[in-house]
Amino acid sequence: MNKASRLFCPALITPKNAVVKQTEQLSRSQKLLTDLGLIKSGSNGTYQIMPIAQRSLDKLIDLVQSNMQLAGGQKISLPILTPSALWKKTGRLEGDISEFYMVRDRSGKQFLMSPTHEEAITAMLATTSPISYRQLPLRLYQIGPKFRDELKSRFGLMRAKEFLMKDMYSFDVSEETARESYSAVSEAYDRLFQQLEVPFVKVNAATGMMGGSLSHEYHYVSTVGEDSLVQCTSCGFAGNSEVLTTPENCPSCQSSNLNEVRGVEIAHTFLLGDKYSTPLGATFLNTSGKPQSVIMGCYGIGITRVIAAALEVFSSEQELQWPKLLAPFDVCLIGPKQGSKEQQPAEVIENELLNSVGQLCGPQELLHDDRKDLTIGKRLLEAKRLGHPLTIVVGGKAIQQDSPKLEVHFNGGDKLELDLSETLKLVAEHSRHKKDLLLGNFKKEDGAKKSQAVGHQL
Numbered sequence: 001m002n003k004a005s006r007l008f009c010p011a012l013i014t015p016k017n018a019v020v021k022q023t024e025q026l027s028r029s030q031k032l033l034t035d036l037g038l039i040k041s042g043s044n045g046t047y048q049i050m051p052i053a054q055r056s057l058d059k060l061i062d063l064v065q066s067n068m069q070l071a072g073g074q075k076i077s078l079p080i081l082t083p084s085a086l087w088k089k090t091g092r093l094e095g096d097i098s099e100f101y102m103v104r105d106r107s108g109k110q111f112l113m114s115p116t117h118e119e120a121i122t123a124m125l126a127t128t129s130p131i132s133y134r135q136l137p138l139r140l141y142q143i144g145p146k147f148r149d150e151l152k153s154r155f156g157l158m159r160a161k162e163f164l165m166k167d168m169y170s171f172d173v174s175e176e177t178a179r180e181s182y183s184a185v186s187e188a189y190d191r192l193f194q195q196l197e198v199p200f201v202k203v204n205a206a207t208g209m210m211g212g213s214l215s216h217e218y219h220y221v222s223t224v225g226e227d228s229l230v231q232c233t234s235c236g237f238a239g240n241s242e243v244l245t246t247p248e249n250c251p252s253c254q255s256s257n258l259n260e261v262r263g264v265e266i267a268h269t270f271l272l273g274d275k276y277s278t279p280l281g282a283t284f285l286n287t288s289g290k291p292q293s294v295i296m297g298c299y300g301i302g303i304t305r306v307i308a309a310a311l312e313v314f315s316s317e318q319e320l321q322w323p324k325l326l327a328p329f330d331v332c333l334i335g336p337k338q339g340s341k342e343q344q345p346a347e348v349i350e351n352e353l354l355n356s357v358g359q360l361c362g363p364q365e366l367l368h369d370d371r372k373d374l375t376i377g378k379r380l381l382e383a384k385r386l387g388h389p390l391t392i393v394v395g396g397k398a399i400q401q402d403s404p405k406l407e408v409h410f411n412g413g414d415k416l417e418l419d420l421s422e423t424l425k426l427v428a429e430h431s432r433h434k435k436d437l438l439l440g441n442f443k444k445e446d447g448a449k450k451s452q453a454v455g456h457q458l
């Protein structure tokens, strides 16, 4: 079980009248994350992630990994440093390279601090002893930091110079089987984004600097988004403005109610063909034993960005709100204040709850706010700002002779007064809902409301 008194959570305390030197633009959720001590600015555009936010990040990583493994992915780790020579071979150093971090070793050899790993992984395969068509398809992924020297880093983790990515690469014998890999990974993405329960749109995308023939982007719709999307207000269909050049009617339902909205790109999939495998010599031996270029796909998810953007979509100015599967803790338990008249009898109930709630949601998912020198009100305010899905307060009403009550606060403002068994029932329901999401059992009745969450494809 986790105790609030032990949590390292360096909240930002700004003295009154202080002149705050804001070095970068923060969105409302990023401001809350910083103020509450969940993230700290390292240097301009880089972030230090503190324990509470790290819990959320680790949960997302686990969820992403389970979905990648369901799609046949095998995890690897590639070095952050990629020799620049590889990027010369694929022609990717010929364009605008101002966003790349380049470093030299003591011998003068140049490396990129990788913004992406197509060259590195293709070269890895090219220098492996010849693989047979029988070993394909191969789907390899990693989760690690990526680097981009943003001219304007902003909105905290949403657009930082160093960020965490999941990148998967698929290798196939033909365009046809590469499309099967593409579908398998796309299916895993759709499931992941449904599990997160944040409405998302999936749009056909331009292939841009990656090259290739087929590409989709996944977006969260938010005013802080940097991409321009066209969305149909009748059916939810969406397209990227770059691709969908001002159509008059919705290609899906023919409605003319098309709106421009802002999207935060959280994931991207590309069918690459042999754009990387041919120049870097990544081949396999075909059925006649002849070497042939592998056909590739690549699939990214901005791990830190998913969390930042999901929080931005859900949170208010005052309170964070997390996707259920990503909340740092499921339940926060606040007991009576030290020295209050109810302290001793209420602590009996508090201890009972510590045990029974811990059993229902798992002890690691329970945060016990044991800072009894603080008033209930102060602890409750902080709990609400942190956005715990359920906060249970054992206060004066818990020791009433007739019908003792606990206060249960939901993320987002609602509050109920319940007895012990009703409270435990809520905790159990929350855990069951999470379990359903993990199993991919999405509620049918939410279908209409969450029609957007299914994703719309051009």
Ligand SMILES: [Zn+2]
Binding pocket: 232, 233, 234, 235, 236, 237, 250, 251, 252, 253, 254, 255
């Ligand atoms: Zn429509």
